[in-house]
Amino acid sequence: MRDLIVGWPKAEVHLHLEGAVEIETLRELAACRGLPPPPADLYDYPDFGGFLKAFQMVCDYLAGPAEYETVTRKLFGRLQQQGVVYAEIYVAAGVLLWQRKPLEAIFDGIEAGYRRARADGGPEARWILDATRQFGAEAAMEMTRRAVPLRGRGVIGIGIGGDEERGAPELFREVYAYARAQGLRLTAHAGETAGPESIWGALRALGAERIGHGLAAAGDARLIEHLADKQVPVDICLSSNLRTGAVRAIEEHPLRGFLDAGLLVSLSTDDPAMFGTDLAGEYLLAHERLGLSIGELRRLAANSFRASFQGRRLE
DSSP, X not given: OHHHHHHSOEEEEEEETGGGOOHHHHHHHHHHTTOOOOOTTTTOOSSHHHHHHHHHHHHHHOOSHHHHHHHHHHHHHHHHHTTEEEEEEEEOHHHHHHTTOOHHHHHHHHHXXXXXHHHTTOOEEEEEEEEEGGGOHHHHHHHHHHHGGGGGXXXXXXXXXXXXXXXXXXXXXHHHHHHHHTTXXXXXXXXXXXXXXXXXXXXXXXXXXXXXXXXGGGGOHHHHHHHHHHTOOEEEOHHHHHHXXXXXXXXXXXXXXXXXXXXXXXXXXXXXXXXXOOHHHHHHHHHHHHOXXXXXXHHHHHHHHHHSTTGGGGO
């Protein structure tokens, strides 16, 4: 079954570069810089807050362009093994700026890693610069201004992640309006750890074209109807939702209900190294634990291209 899934062309549209760094790679990077190795339990956390702390520590180990070149190249090798032919990858630009790291120089490293990966047959990709809610609207606007000159270098859009409780979508209305005016595409994490109002806010205040996670929609029939009617893409990340406690058990995940309601959902890995998964594993989880048929899995694979900002050009 896994070989069958790997053989299907797929897009990966909700994937964080920093969250894809294997613990072994962090150890190698630490040794090169003479730093203490990461804790053995770095990727074990009891809740979403613990995950955010671990994610920040990963970013601490990625000092500059050389480290980003390494992790980019390694990620694309793994994507190629999963049958991924296209990816839209988040870069934690909000964290980089908060850490006062050179965003443009780091992007040079990402580009170098990507070029090497493409030369080796790796998938095509575009980049989404991700702001961090808890850093506030001013920091998000600064990140977005820095994103604009990178449009010609593969940056396709912006997103916002982090702690939903500390940054309602409405706070970032002007940021998203500016990004839209500059030709950047718009996505937002919403309804992962907050309620349906977070998703409504992402849609109405931000004009988000795609919703990351969107779990809370399950509790709002009107929102489900809206998402289905408008065919707003919703990125589903099963292992992520389990590991962060966003859902208590896989059997409680709303993916099946979303599919039955006609939502445009696709499967992604979010932070695959941090959650111990890969894209084929996510499809297997949906098949084995949620009862999705092979036909439904193939529908999810097709949806992944429809959900991408490149859209039907890739189908």
